[in-house]
Amino acid sequence: xxxxxxxxxxxxxxxxxxxxxxxxxxxxxxxxxxxxxxxxxxxxxxxxxxxxxxxxxxxxxxxxxxxxxxxxxxxxxxxxxxxxxxxxxxxxxxxxxxxxxxxxxxxxxxxxxxxxxxxxxxxxxxxxxxxxxxxxxxxxxxxxxxxxxxxxxxxxxxxxxxxxxxxxxxxxxxxxxxxxxxxxxxxxxxxxxxxxxxxxxxxxxxxxxxxxxxxxxxxxxxxxxxxxxxxxxxxxxxxxxxxxxxxxxxxxxxxxxxxxxxxxxxxxxxxxxxxxxxxxxxxxxxxxxxxxxxxxxxxxxxxxxxxxxxxxxxxxxxxxx
Amino acid sequence: xxxxxxxxxxxxxxxxxxxxxxxxxxxxxxxxxxxxxxxxxxxxxxxxxxxxxxxxxxxxxxxxxxxxxxxxxxxxxxxxxxxxxxxxxxxxxxxxxxxxxxxxxxxxxxxxxxxxxxxxxxxxxxxxxxxxxxxxxxxxxxxxxxxxxxxxxxxxxxxxxxxxxxxxxxxxxxxxxxxxxxxxxxxxxxxxxxxxxxxxxxxxxxxxxxxxxxxxxxxxxxxxxxxxxxxxxxxxxxxxxxxxxxxxxxxxxxxxxxxxxxxxxxxxxxxxxxxxxxxxxxxxxxxxxxxxxxxxxxxxxxxxxxxxxxxxxxxxxxxxxxxxxxxxxxxxxxxxxxxxxxxx
Numbered sequence: 001x002x003x004x005x006x007x008x009x010x011x012x013x014x015x016x017x018x019x020x021x022x023x024x025x026x027x028x029x030x031x032x033x034x035x036x037x038x039x040x041x042x043x044x045x046x047x048x049x050x051x052x053x054x055x056x057x058x059x060x061x062x063x064x065x066x067x068x069x070x071x072x073x074x075x076x077x078x079x080x081x082x083x084x085x086x087x088x089x090x091x092x093x094x095x096x097x098x099x100x101x102x103x104x105x106x107x108x109x110x111x112x113x114x115x116x117x118x119x120x121x122x123x124x125x126x127x128x129x130x131x132x133x134x135x136x137x138x139x140x141x142x143x144x145x146x147x148x149x150x151x152x153x154x155x156x157x158x159x160x161x162x163x164x165x166x167x168x169x170x171x172x173x174x175x176x177x178x179x180x181x182x183x184x185x186x187x188x189x190x191x192x193x194x195x196x197x198x199x200x201x202x203x204x205x206x207x208x209x210x211x212x213x214x215x216x217x218x219x220x221x222x223x224x225x226x227x228x229x230x231x232x233x234x235x236x237x238x239x240x241x242x243x244x245x246x247x248x249x250x251x252x253x254x255x256x257x258x259x260x261x262x263x264x265x266x267x268x269x270x271x272x273x274x275x276x277x278x279x280x281x282x283x284x285x286x287x288x289x290x291x292x293x294x295x296x297x298x299x300x301x302x303x304x305x306x307x308x309x310x311x312x313x314x315x316x317x318x319x320x321x
Numbered sequence: 322x323x324x325x326x327x328x329x330x331x332x333x334x335x336x337x338x339x340x341x342x343x344x345x346x347x348x349x350x351x352x353x354x355x356x357x358x359x360x361x362x363x364x365x366x367x368x369x370x371x372x373x374x375x376x377x378x379x380x381x382x383x384x385x386x387x388x389x390x391x392x393x394x395x396x397x398x399x400x401x402x403x404x405x406x407x408x409x410x411x412x413x414x415x416x417x418x419x420x421x422x423x424x425x426x427x428x429x430x431x432x433x434x435x436x437x438x439x440x441x442x443x444x445x446x447x448x449x450x451x452x453x454x455x456x457x458x459x460x461x462x463x464x465x466x467x468x469x470x471x472x473x474x475x476x477x478x479x480x481x482x483x484x485x486x487x488x489x490x491x492x493x494x495x496x497x498x499x500x501x502x503x504x505x506x507x508x509x510x511x512x513x514x515x516x517x518x519x520x521x522x523x524x525x526x527x528x529x530x531x532x533x534x535x536x537x538x539x540x541x542x543x544x545x546x547x548x549x550x551x552x553x554x555x556x557x558x559x560x561x562x563x564x565x566x567x568x569x570x571x572x573x574x575x576x577x578x579x580x581x582x583x584x585x586x587x588x589x590x591x592x593x594x595x596x597x598x599x600x601x602x603x604x605x606x607x608x609x610x611x612x613x614x615x616x617x618x619x620x621x622x623x624x625x626x627x628x629x630x631x632x633x634x635x636x637x638x639x640x641x642x643x644x645x646x647x648x649x650x651x652x653x654x655x656x657x658x659x660x661x662x663x664x665x
Contacts, residue, residue, distance in 0.1 A: 041513040154602050155374075184373035184540060189584035189598045211514065214543075214586035237590040255514045256588040257543040259570050265525070265547045268518035272483065 003205040004030035004053075004173060007067040011048050014060045020276045022048045022061075024229040030173070033203045035196065037220030037237070039213055041252075043273060044226040046209050047096070050175045054091045055083050071172055088119045092166035096177040096209075099158035102150040108161050109146030112136065115168040135164040138201075139194060156187035160194065167198070174198075177209045192219040214256050217241050225249050228273050228284035231303055235310030245312035248285045283314070291316055324400060325361040326501055326534050327385065332358040333393035334380045338607055353606050354380040356558035357394070359638070362502065367528065367535040369545035369566070372555030375603055378538050381555070382504045385536070386418050387411060416446045419495035423507040425487035429479040436475035439463070439494050446498055462493040465530075466523060485516035489523065496527060503528075506538045521548060542585045546570045551644075554578045557614045558606055560638060564645030574647035576621035613650065621651060 011023040023045040030036050038046040052063050053075065068075040070090055078086065087093075095101075103111055109132050116128045123131075133143035139160040150158060159179060166174055176195065180188040196219060199206050210216055216223050217237055224234040225246070233246040244250045254266045271288035274280055283289070286296040295315055303311045306319050334355035355377040362368050372378040383389045385396060387406065396404045403414060422428035429438060439459045442448075449455035463471035466489040479487055488508060495503055505524065509517040525548065528535050539545055545552050546566050553563040554575065562575040573579045580597040599618050604610060610617050612632040622631045628650070636648045 041515060156602060185542065185581060185584055185586075186373065186599050187602065188586070189596065190600075193598060212586070213514075214588045217588050217590040218586045241588060241590050252514060253588045255518050257547045258587045258589060259543045259546055259582065259585055260587050260589065260592045260594065263547060263567060265522065266518055267522055268520075269515035270519070 001072055002029045003032045003034075003071055004028065005067055005069045006049075006053070007065060009049060009052060009063070009065040009068065011045070011052055011057065011064075012062045013058075014062070015277075018277045021279070022229055022276060023052070024280075026226070026229075026231055028224060028234075030205045030207065032172070032205055033199060034222065035199050035206045035208060035220045037216035037223040038207055038209045038226065039211065039216050039223055040226035040232075041211055041273070043228075043276075045229040046226050047177055049226070050177065050207050050209055051093070053173075053175070054087045054093060055080075056087075056093065085119075088115050088169040088171065090171055091173045091175065092169070092171035094159075094162050094166050094174070094176040094179055096181070099155060099162050102158060102161065104150055107147055107149055108141070108153065109133075109136070112146070112161065112165045112168055115165060119169050131168070132164075135167055136161075138167070138198070139164045140190075154187075155183055156190060159183065159187075159191055163191075163194065163198070167202070170202075171204070173205045173207070175207045175209070178211070179208065180215060181210070181212070188215070195219065212256075213241075213253055214258075225252070228280060229276060230280075230284055231311075231313060232285065233310075233312045233314075234303070235308070239307060239310040243307075243310075245306040245310065245317040246285075246314045247289050247291055247316075249312075251290075323363060325397075326364045326366075326399060328359075328361040328397045329381075329385060329394060330359045330397075331394040332360075332381065332384055332391055332396070334377070334384050334389055335392045350607050353558050353609060355384065355391070356606075356609065358555075358558070358560055359394075360553060360560065360563070362534045362536055364501070364534055365528070365532045366551065367525075367537060367549045369537045369539060369549035369552045370555060371539055371542055371545045371552055373540060373603055375557075375606065376555040377558040377606070378555050379506055382420075382506060382536060382538050386420060386504060387414070388420075412446075416498050417501040419498065419500040419503050421488075421491050421495050421503060421505040421508045424511050425484060425491050426479075426511070428491055429487055431479050433478070434475065435463070435468075435477050435479075435482075435490050438479075438490060439497055442494060442498050448498060458497060462497045465496070465527065466490070466493045467519075468493070483516075484512050485520060488512065488520050492520075492523065492527070496531070499531065500533055502534045502536065504536045504538065507540070508537075509544070510539070510541070542570070542581055543587070554581070557603055557609060559614065559648065561615065561649070562645075562647040563638065564641075568645045572645075574641050574645065574652045575615075575649045576619050577615050578647070580620065613648075621649075625651060 006028040009023055009026045013020045013022055026049050040046050051057050112132045112135055113128055116123055136143050136146050141160050180191050208220055220237050223237050223240050225232045227248050233240060233249045244253055251269045255268055269288055274284050282297045282299055283301050286292045301313045301315045303313045306312050306317050332355055335351040335353055338349050338352045358381055370378040370381060384391045395402060436459050439462055440455055443455050449458050460471040463474055468474045468489055509520050537549055549566050552566045552569040553560045556577050562578045570582055573582050580599050583597045597620055601618055612634055613636050616622055616631040630650050636650050638646045638648045640646045641652055
């Protein structure tokens with residue numbers, strides 16, 4: 001049984017200008033010890049998909065799914081009180097930019113301690129303190145520096161503290177939203193190495209959300225590329241990056257320079273994503289697609305295998321051997 | 322080579338530090354943001370200034386545009402010393418130097434229409450005799466940045482534009498005075514990838530048509546590589562390596578550049594390369610290490626058995642060949658002929 005199973009997840013936001021379908025029938029699987037990269041550009045629905053799991057979406061969101069289960073436990077059936085128990089202890093989230101939202105007047109240790117005190121009140125003070133020290137060391141912060149305050153920490157160290165906090169209640173699933181986006185490249189490499197190490201050490205399932213396909217390629221085992229609320233392509237990173245089957249994936253990969261390859265400068269993808277207030281007819285990428293055919297405008301391409309567990313939602317995707 | 326468009330020598334920029342950074346005698350220690358940078362930009366050239374946050378790259382650009390006062394060094398524009406230029410002369414100079422900012426959401430005045438944004442520099446520098454003439458210039462400049470038909474954009478406010486369109490408006494406003502030098506500080510880091518490439522392409526196309534020089538400030542080494550003729554890598558207020566883009570990426574000399582290149586993420590999961598992940602972080606520019614400022618983090622120094630010179634002597638930029646220089650005491654050590662691992 002997979003650690004995480006999502007079937008047919010849709011999320012609608014009620015806005016003053018009508019309903020926006022931000023996530024459209026998304027299904028995902030995640031195994032224990034697996035690092036899944038959820039990728040795509042702003043507005044593609046990647047963060048909304050992930051935050052629907054611990055019910056962290058704003059109240060204007062309407063979530064539908066046929067199944068959402070973590071470790072066999074049905075997340076849809078939980079009451080709000082039960083869900084509170086799931087957050088931190090089962091599913092922990094490192095929010096985008098959260099390293100800039102640490103409490104400035106609380107020491108790092110105390111902030112890592114807080115989720116333990118709140119969610120595991122039975123833990124003794126001494127035991128909790130010892131766990132905090134261990135967590136800090138685990139993410140590469142010398143325990144003595146736990147006495148310091150956020151302003152004494154660099155961006156990379158604050159992100160490490162956020163990761164320690166997320167791990168405080170030993171979750172099974174860690175969702176990290178753009179965890180390296182504002183960091184320098186050397187610090188990025190350090191944090192990605194840390195996340196992979198923790199995944200191995202703790203056997204965590206991890207969802208890494210990023211707009212940066214090169215980060216996904218370097219850090220993840222599998223990837224799911226989203227476009228306009230739908231999954232465009234999903235599979236092992238090697239399959240998806242070496243033989244992308246969806247024209248959007250191909251164009252997006254090409255938009256990232258590859259210093260190990262040829263020095264070429266590629267154009268962006270002309271056009272803009274569709275307005276999600278009006279239902280998409282056919283393929284959401286059709287208007288921007290260089291290889292579209294008439295059928296793409298009328299008939300929705302469903303995700304289908306193009307080789308093993310590599311799937312793509314494109315009428316023209318070819319099955320590779 | 323021809324006379325450089327702009328040349329800086331020994332540039333130093335300091336900022337007054339806060340209370341917490343006093344020395345033993347209670348005197349405030351300055352933050353040395355730029356600590357002896359020399360750089361030339363030639364007409365029509367694209368130079369990328371690459372570095373991590375705090376490396377001083379933005380301060381170099383600001384000093385060059387005379388937006389901050391350098392505490393040392395000289396800035397020469399076409400043979401004329403402009404280090405201390407003031408008043409009218411400085412204003413005239415600014416016509417030839419333009420700046421494009423990182424965030425098109427913040428750099429445009431939300432109360433001005435697109436036409437007003439682009440007309441403003443014309444009015445300040447008294448270009449375009451009549452209102453009609455200025456209207457024509459605005460229309461032409463919108464067309465040149467791909468906002469067509471221009472009539473559809475002139476009346477719009479920034480909030481009615483997408484991020485990419487806003488950045489195009491900033492570019493149009495920067496280009497309308499036909500500058501000689503455009504400094505772009507992380508011009509695409511706020512944009513989505515599919516939009517980003519279009520904006521960069523536009524800047525390169527404009528450069529090709531109008532032959533202005535382009536100083537591109539970025540933390541993104543791979544973008545610098547595809548965009549620039551030359552790359553200067555900065556570390557803690559200094560240029561540690563400079564050379565033709567392909568040389569710096571394929572055959573980096575300085576151990577810092579080598580490490581940076583090795584960790585730049587690439588969109589290929591299987592690529593085999595040895596990553597040199599430096600531990601720790603760049604030290605504070607309030608307390609620059611002795612000798613080579615990179616020595617505490619340098620993997621090459623450790624490999625060489627910790628030579629004394631690295632902690633004692635500050636290395637200067639020395640040419641490895643006619644176009645490629647680095648500030649390292651052991652530059653050749655890592656440059657034997659088998660050094661082709663970076664290219665494939």
